[in-house]
Amino acid sequence: MAKGVFLHRADSIYDDQPEAQYQFPKQYLSRAAPSEGDWILYYEPRKGGGRGYYAMAFVERILPDPSAPGMYLALIRPGSYLPFERAVPFSGPDGLAERGLLNEAGTVSGRAQAAVRPISIADFNRILDSGFPEEEPVLASLEAPFTSGVGESQAPFQLDVERDRVSYLSSRIVRDRVFRKTVLEAYDCRCAITGLKLINGGGRAEVEAAHIKPVEASGPDIATNGLALSRTVHWMFDRGLITLTDALDIQVSRQVNDPDGVWALVNKSRRALAPASPALRPHPSYLAWHREVCFKQ
Numbered sequence: 001m002a003k004g005v006f007l008h009r010a011d012s013i014y015d016d017q018p019e020a021q022y023q024f025p026k027q028y029l030s031r032a033a034p035s036e037g038d039w040i041l042y043y044e045p046r047k048g049g050g051r052g053y054y055a056m057a058f059v060e061r062i063l064p065d066p067s068a069p070g071m072y073l074a075l076i077r078p079g080s081y082l083p084f085e086r087a088v089p090f091s092g093p094d095g096l097a098e099r100g101l102l103n104e105a106g107t108v109s110g111r112a113q114a115a116v117r118p119i120s121i122a123d124f125n126r127i128l129d130s131g132f133p134e135e136e137p138v139l140a141s142l143e144a145p146f147t148s149g150v151g152e153s154q155a156p157f158q159l160d161v162e163r164d165r166v167s168y169l170s171s172r173i174v175r176d177r178v179f180r181k182t183v184l185e186a187y188d189c190r191c192a193i194t195g196l197k198l199i200n201g202g203g204r205a206e207v208e209a210a211h212i213k214p215v216e217a218s219g220p221d222i223a224t225n226g227l228a229l230s231r232t233v234h235w236m237f238d239r240g241l242i243t244l245t246d247a248l249d250i251q252v253s254r255q256v257n258d259p260d261g262v263w264a265l266v267n268k269s270r271r272a273l274a275p276a277s278p279a280l281r282p283h284p285s286y287l288a289w290h291r292e293v294c295f296k297q
Contacts, residue, residue, distance in 0.1 A: 002038055083222060090112075176221075184205055212282060247271070
C-alpha cells in the first residue's frame with residue numbers, strides 16, 4: 001500500500017466520479033496499484049496556477065472496468081471522499097507542495113506530468129495540513145518532537161502520526177465542518193428555497209447545510225449532494241415534505257397539513273436557487289434519490 005496522487009479534470013474524457021470511482025487506462029495500472037487499500041489526493045491542474053490538490057479519498061479496490069476493455073477502475077470507499085477546505089496550489093511561497101517531484105538539480109522532474117503517481121507520507125501530510133487550514137490541537141501536537149530525559153531527540157512514530165492525522169480529518173466532526181463551509185459558500189449563505197440570507201450579530205449564517213441523500217444512505221459530503229436551507233425548510237426537506245425536480249422546481253407533499261403556509265415560505269419563482277457555479281449544482285442522481293425514497297407523495 002502507498003499513498004498516491006490522481007489527476008482529475010472537470011472536463012475529463014474518462015468515466016470519473018471522484019467520490020465513487022476513478023477510471024484510467026491499463027498503462028497507468030502499475031502506478032495506481034500500490035494505492036489500493038490506501039489514501040490518495042485528487043489534483044486538478046489549471047492554466048495560470050488554478051485549483052491544485054483539492055480532495056482526499058480512500059481507494060478500496062482496483063479492478064478492470066467491465067464496460068470498457070483496456071480500462072481500469074479505482075473504486076473509492078463510500079463516504080471516504082473529502083474535499084479540502086481550500087485547494088492547495090502546486091507551488092506556493094514555500095516551493096512545491098509535492099516536493100518529491102524535485103530532481104537532483106532542484107527542478108521539477110517529468111514525474112509531475114504523470115496522471116497517476118505515488119506521493120511520500122511527508123508530502124501527503126503537508127498537503128493535508130494546507131488543505132485544512134484551521135488549526136486543531138491534535139494536528140499541532142503531532143509536529144512536536146519527543147525529548148527523552150537525557151536530552152536526546154527521538155524520531156516521531158511516523159505511522160502513528162499518519163494514522164492520527166488521517167483518522168482525525170476523516171472524522172464526522174471535520175466532515176460536517178467542511179461540508180457546511182462548502183455548501184454555504186456555494187449558495188452564498190442564502191436559503192435555496194426561501195431565498196433569504198440572514199446573518200446573526202456574530203456573523204454566522206442562519207442557513208444550514210443539508211444533505212440531499214443522507215450520510216446514512218451513503219450520500220457523500222460534497223456540494224452537489226447539498227443544499228443551503230433555513231432550519232424549518234431543512235426539517236421539511238429531511239422529512240420528505242418538500243423536494244426538487246431535476247430542474248430545481250419545488251414540489252410540496254400532499255401530506256403537508258398547511259400547504260398554503262409552506263408555499264408562503266417559498267421564493268416567488270417556486271424554483272430553488274442554484275449555485276453560481278454550474279459544477280456545484282445539485283446532481284440529478286441525488287435529487288432522484290430524494291424524490292423516490294424520501295418524498296411523501
